[in-house]
Amino acid sequence: MTDASTGPVQAEITARLTAALSPTRLEVVNESAQHRGHMGDDGSGESHFRVVVESAAFVGRSRVDRQRLVNRALADLLAERVHALAIVARAPGEG
Structure with a gap:
């Protein structure tokens, strides 16, 4: 999930979603x-992310939900x- 090159924003995203x-x-x-x-590049090197998350919390929920x-977990x-944040959110067992 994280490695030595993980920046503080990436680590915070990981912690909050976990x-x-x-x-x-x-x-x-x-x-x-x-x-x-x-546009949107603030020079920090941590402005654009993609997350792939699989969780039982998604069972029975729409893609939008x-x-x-x-x-909501990352609001601030x-x-x-x-x-920018690209999201792939799946329930366990979904392909």
Whole structure:
């Protein structure tokens, strides 16, 4: 889930999603380098992320409801530090 090159924002995303959703799978990928110089790049190297999260919390919920759960867990980060977040949210056993 994390490694030595993980920055503070990426680590915070991981910690919050782990606490909020108890995921069975969680990938938090920093894609900021792909957006260097584009709108929303604040120069921090931690402005654009992709998450893949699998959690029992998503069972029976729509795609929109799943994304709302993720967004709720990260609300202040999304408002203040993260410009873009791509979300793949699955229930266990979904492909």
